[in-house]
Structure formats: C-alpha cells, structure tokens
Amino acid sequence: MYYIGIDLGGTNVHAGLVDEKGKLLGQAEIPTPKGAEEVADAITQAARLTAAQAGVAMGDVQSAGLASAGSIDPENGMVLHAWNLGLDHVPLARMVSERLELPTLLENDANAAALGEFVAGAGRGYRSLAAVTLGTGVGCGAVLDSKLFTGFNYAGMEAGHMVIHRGGRPCTCGRRGCWEAYASATGLIRSVREAMERDPDSALWRFAPTLELVNGKTVFDAVEAGDKTAEGVLEGYLGDLACGIVNLINILQPEVLCIGGGISRQGEKLLRPLREVLDREEFTRDSPRRTRLCVAKLRGEAGIIGAALVPVYR
Ligand SMILES: [Zn+2]
Incomplete structure (x- = not known):
C-alpha cells in the first residue's frame, strides 16, 4: 500500500510517497505559487513527481494527505486562512482529490508532524x-x-x-x-x-x-x-x-x-x-x-x- 503526503509550506510544496510503515520511497519539492488553483496544481504536480521518482504508478496509491499551516477546517478539507499562501476559504482537499483522482484529507501541520514522529521517528x-x-x-x-x-x-x-x-x-x-x-x-x-x-x-x-x-x-x-x-x-x-x-x-x-x-x-x-x-x-x-x-x-x-x-x- 502506498500513500502520498504533501507538506504545504509558504516557500515550498514538499511531497513524499510512503508505504504503510511510513518508509519514505520518494520525495519531490517545488516552489509554492500564489493563488488557490495554482497551489492545487502545484500539489498535484509534486504528488505525481514523487510517485514517478519512487517508481510507483498513481493507480497503486491509496490516498493523499495534505498538511497545511494557517487556519484550517480538516473536517471539510478547507483552508480557511493561509494569508502567506494567498488562500482564503479554499476547499483544497476536494480540489486536489479531483486532480489526483484520489481520496484526499487535510490536516494541520503540527498534527501531521506528530503522526510522522509516531510512525517513523521518536514514537516508533x-x-x-x-x-x-x-x-x-x-x-x-x-x-x-x-x-x-x-x-x-x-x-x-x-x-x-x-x-x-x-x-x-x-x-x-x-x-x-x-x-x-x-x-x-x-x-x-x-x-x-x-x-x-x-x-x-x-x-x-x-x-x-x-x-x-x-x-x-x-x-x-x-x-x-x-x-x-x-x-x-x-x-x-x-x-x-x-x-x-x-x-x-x-x-x-x-x-x-x-x-x-x-x-x-x-x-x-x-x-x-x-x-x-x-x-x-x-x-x-x-x-x-x-x-x-x-x-x-x-x-x-x-x-x-x-x-x-x-x-x-x-
Ligand atoms: Zn495564545
């Protein structure tokens, strides 16, 4: 099973592909553009790059997860405010899900970091x-x-x-x-x-x-x-x-x-x-x-x- 994770930062969109144990099999990083459509496109591009780099077909990927700073509504996959990214009430999870044709969830960056440490770092x-x-x-x-x-x-x-x-x-x-x-x-x-x-x-x-x-x-x-x-x-x-x-x-x-x-x-x-x-x-x-x-x-x-x-x- 393969999963794609994307860390949406003010400077870069950082994507990675992992297996169920959290082992990182591929990574890609591209600059973060401004604007909702542009950010969703960049996330999609980074996700596809990382899958290609890992040698995994997108059809074999289970889901995508987005980690974002700013004020977010994970339940509805909305970025409410991320001023440094130019995002204001953007249904980012849905936009990325449509582009990647994968179930996509949004989480805040601190929770995602904790989960990463739990699975593959200090909490292993x-x-x-x-x-x-x-x-x-x-x-x-x-x-x-x-x-x-x-x-x-x-x-x-x-x-x-x-x-x-x-x-x-x-x-x-x-x-x-x-x-x-x-x-x-x-x-x-x-x-x-x-x-x-x-x-x-x-x-x-x-x-x-x-x-x-x-x-x-x-x-x-x-x-x-x-x-x-x-x-x-x-x-x-x-x-x-x-x-x-x-x-x-x-x-x-x-x-x-x-x-x-x-x-x-x-x-x-x-x-x-x-x-x-x-x-x-x-x-x-x-x-x-x-x-x-x-x-x-x-x-x-x-x-x-x-x-x-x-x-x-x-
Ligand atoms: Zn306070």
Missing part, C-alpha cells in the same frame, strides 16, 4: 506520543492509543495556547500568557532582546551585535561563554518550557514526548534541565513508568510522512 514502537515543535509558535500534536487525537471538531491539541502566566504577554490568539508566547523560538528571541536592552555589557551582544540578529541559538552561545545575563534568560525560558511540558504529561501521560524545531538541536543542553524539572514536578515522578522525553528524530520529513498516513490514523 510505542502506542502514544506527544510532539512539541518550537518554532514561530509552539506546535503540538498527539497520537493516543495509536490514533491521532484531533478533538471532536479537529481543533484539539492547541496546547501552545494554554496559559502559563495569567495576564502575561499578549498572544496572537487574543489571550495573555499563552505557553507559546514564552516557549516558542519567537518567545525566546523576545526574552533575549529584552535582556540585551537591560544589560548593554552582556556577552549576548557578542553573539548578536544587533537585536535583529538574535536567533534561537544566541542565548545558548552566550551561556557557553559564561554570561550571567544569558544564564538568567535561559533559566527563565527552560522554566516556562518545562511548565507546559509537565502540564502536557500530567494530562496525556504519553509514552514519549518529543521536542522538535531548531532549538531542539541543542539536544542534552535542552533536555537535561527539563528532566530536572520533570523529576521534581511531574505528578507521576515516583512511578516506575514515566514519559520518555527526547528530541524529535525526523526533520522536514515528519510532516510529509504524517500527512501521508493521516487517512490511516485519523
């Missing part, structure tokens, strides 16, 4: 996994008892919008103090910039000579150089990140919780302090069976593998 061999991706926001997804958790209306697992500081930083969702306002790469960069403005002597300035140059790595570099201000920022960041992770573990108790996104490349520098908080605060800290915390194994492939298998696991 387990029955449940939660995935947290630290990027512009905090993308979350969960597979529980080998089924993608979506909530009754497919809008579940927006854990980035759980409040960890009531009345705190304003969030894009309209609330204040959301986890993602602090734990995302964007949140970390904001905290680093605030600290740099307060401390003109900090070594942070050596790694980012202007505020615009601050990225997710700056604070880790400055801590390595022994900078106290950076240590304070990182401690605050890890505390906020850990707070949300403990909340998620207490609610879901997944066998595995993996962290992805650029910041996760810090590996043990990130995981070790998080585990210390988990050992202190997790409700099940004394249980012999506890959630395994690790970094995500797949990078760009998680979205396409997960999107491809959405029709199997939803």
Whole structure:
C-alpha cells in the first residue's frame, strides 16, 4: 500500500510517497505559487513527481494527505486562512482529490508532524506520543492509543495556547500568557532582546551585535561563554518550557514526548534541565513508568510522512 503526503509550506510544496510503515520511497519539492488553483496544481504536480521518482504508478496509491499551516477546517478539507499562501476559504482537499483522482484529507501541520514522529521517528514502537515543535509558535500534536487525537471538531491539541502566566504577554490568539508566547523560538528571541536592552555589557551582544540578529541559538552561545545575563534568560525560558511540558504529561501521560524545531538541536543542553524539572514536578515522578522525553528524530520529513498516513490514523 502506498500513500502520498504533501507538506504545504509558504516557500515550498514538499511531497513524499510512503508505504504503510511510513518508509519514505520518494520525495519531490517545488516552489509554492500564489493563488488557490495554482497551489492545487502545484500539489498535484509534486504528488505525481514523487510517485514517478519512487517508481510507483498513481493507480497503486491509496490516498493523499495534505498538511497545511494557517487556519484550517480538516473536517471539510478547507483552508480557511493561509494569508502567506494567498488562500482564503479554499476547499483544497476536494480540489486536489479531483486532480489526483484520489481520496484526499487535510490536516494541520503540527498534527501531521506528530503522526510522522509516531510512525517513523521518536514514537516508533510505542502506542502514544506527544510532539512539541518550537518554532514561530509552539506546535503540538498527539497520537493516543495509536490514533491521532484531533478533538471532536479537529481543533484539539492547541496546547501552545494554554496559559502559563495569567495576564502575561499578549498572544496572537487574543489571550495573555499563552505557553507559546514564552516557549516558542519567537518567545525566546523576545526574552533575549529584552535582556540585551537591560544589560548593554552582556556577552549576548557578542553573539548578536544587533537585536535583529538574535536567533534561537544566541542565548545558548552566550551561556557557553559564561554570561550571567544569558544564564538568567535561559533559566527563565527552560522554566516556562518545562511548565507546559509537565502540564502536557500530567494530562496525556504519553509514552514519549518529543521536542522538535531548531532549538531542539541543542539536544542534552535542552533536555537535561527539563528532566530536572520533570523529576521534581511531574505528578507521576515516583512511578516506575514515566514519559520518555527526547528530541524529535525526523526533520522536514515528519510532516510529509504524517500527512501521508493521516487517512490511516485519523
Ligand atoms: Zn495564545
């Protein structure tokens, strides 16, 4: 059985063809055009390219899955708003389904990434996994008892919008103090910039000579150089990140919780302090069976593998 998965990003349409175990047999990437018809055409083209590359006839493909950022309605296969793609209330799943002559489902990109990690990455061999991706926001997804958790209306697992500081930083969702306002790469960069403005002597300035140059790595570099201000920022960041992770573990108790996104490349520098908080605060800290915390194994492939298998696991 073969499945096609498409990760629709602002820059590229990334397609992959996988078998039922999530093994990637072919990949293709083409630039994302603007406009609904153009995007549907590009997805179709990328899907056919990937099948050709894998040497699989389109007639042997079971279904297609699309992963998209932005505001989507998976139940009706609609992209409600994806402003960077020029999409506004577009029935994208139907448009692609007609072109490819395949059943086609739409899923949000964080859920697809979680499913990809579950099938072929950090969750392989387990029955449940939660995935947290630290990027512009905090993308979350969960597979529980080998089924993608979506909530009754497919809008579940927006854990980035759980409040960890009531009345705190304003969030894009309209609330204040959301986890993602602090734990995302964007949140970390904001905290680093605030600290740099307060401390003109900090070594942070050596790694980012202007505020615009601050990225997710700056604070880790400055801590390595022994900078106290950076240590304070990182401690605050890890505390906020850990707070949300403990909340998620207490609610879901997944066998595995993996962290992805650029910041996760810090590996043990990130995981070790998080585990210390988990050992202190997790409700099940004394249980012999506890959630395994690790970094995500797949990078760009998680979205396409997960999107491809959405029709199997939803
Ligand atoms: Zn929010």
